[in-house]
Amino acid sequence: MAQTTTRNYYKILGITQKTTKADIKKKYRELAKKYHPDTNAGSKAAEDKFKIIAEAYEVLSNAKKRKEYDRARAYRKKAPRRSRSQPNWNETSGGFGRESGGNNQGFEEPFAQEPESIDPDMPTCGFDLQFMIDVPLPIVALGGAVPYTYEKYMQCGECEGTGTYADEECTECNGKQLVVRSVTLDVKIPPGVADQHTLAIIKKGGAGRNGGPPGDLYLKICTQTHLKFKRVRNDIVHEVIISASHAEEGGPLEVATLNGTTTIQVEEATLIGEELRVPGEGAAISWGKKRGDLIIKFNIEDD
Numbered sequence: 614m615a616q617t618t619t620r621n622y623y624k625i626l627g628i629t630q631k632t633t634k635a636d637i638k639k640k641y642r643e644l645a646k647k648y649h650p651d652t653n654a655g656s657k658a659a660e661d662k663f664k665i666i667a668e669a670y671e672v673l674s675n676a677k678k679r680k681e682y683d684r685a686r687a688y689r690k691k692a693p694r695r696s697r698s699q700p701n702w703n704e705t706s707g708g709f710g711r712e713s714g715g716n717n718q719g720f721e722e723p724f725a726q727e728p729e730s731i732d733p734d735m736p737t738c739g740f741d742l743q744f745m746i747d748v749p750l751p752i753v754a755l756g757g758a759v760p761y762t763y764e765k766y767m768q769c770g771e772c773e774g775t776g777t778y779a780d781e782e783c784t785e786c787n788g789k790q791l792v793v794r795s796v797t798l799d800v801k802i803p804p805g806v807a808d809q810h811t812l813a814i815i816k817k818g819g820a821g822r823n824g825g826p827p828g829d830l831y832l833k834i835c836t837q838t839h840l841k842f843k844r845v846r847n848d849i850v851h852e853v854i855i856s857a858s859h860a861e862e863g864g865p866l867e868v869a870t871l872n873g874t875t876t877i878q879v880e881e882a883t884l885i886g887e888e889l890r891v892p893g894e895g896a897a898i899s900w901g902k903k904r905g906d907l908i909i910k911f912n913i914e915d916d
């Protein structure tokens with residue numbers, strides 16, 4: 614039964630999960646020829662090998678069987694460790710870290726949970742990583758890019774991810790094939806994204822082994838407090854202080870917007886706490902097709 618075998622069909626055929634279908638076929642033909650009963654008269658060992666090669670090829674060349682086989686292998690491999698389902702943001706679990714110097718919390722977990730290898734040559738998925746990213750309010754409101762530096766497992770460059778160097782265990786990664794490195798990503802922030810929203814950045818988690826796919830990176834957006842602006846859904850609230858005479862007589866006033874300045878007209882006899890809306894100067898809505906308003910809230914100085 615293909616689902617329950619513990620044989621490493623990839624290893625048997627000398628291929629990885631990335632090998633193309635055409636190359637699998639080529640590899641199979643080579644091996645089949647080598648171990649074919651006709652060319653190894655009477656050799657029981659060759660005959661057994663021939664059968665195993667045929668079995669491996671039968672499974673790996675058939676998309677459906679291969680999928681089942683991969684799934685069974687992944688299950689055996691991954692069963693003891695955490696599931697790859699949704700990230701857990703529960704702050705008490707320590708399952709996340711912060712960008713500036715505090716990544717360790719989120720990162721130590723994968724180290725601690727590194728599984729015992731059943732078969733060291735088996736392709737395994739990289740770890741999913743989850744962190745929080747502090748984003749300035751204007752970028753959350755209008756979109757943009759934020760550089761984000763974090764640490765993750767990457768393929769060891771010394772041994773090119775094989776774990777061995779000149780037939781010895783690689784000293785750079787101690788044979789683990791992977792090393793911890795710091796990387797910086799330019800994270801795209803969608804315009805008007807909600808605070809606490811989690812961005813899923815596919816394949817930017819830890820590297821896999823033996824050709825296994827990398828994990829994903831999950832970044833939870835934390836809007837930084839701004840000196841002037843406060844976001845209320847799609848609107849931006851900006852409190853300004855004007856003089857008592859300005860409030861009394863009214864007149865133009867230059868105020869900061871998310872991306873510049875604008876001049877508003879203070880009405881005559883403006884009262885403390887009164888608000889004035891500047892349409893379209895708020896946070897982006899629907900990926901920037903529309904924008905909320907800028908709400909100017911007046912405070913009045915005592916003369």
Ligand SMILES: [Zn+2]
Pocket residue numbers: 769770771772773774775776777783784785786787788789790791
């Ligand atoms: Zn190495």
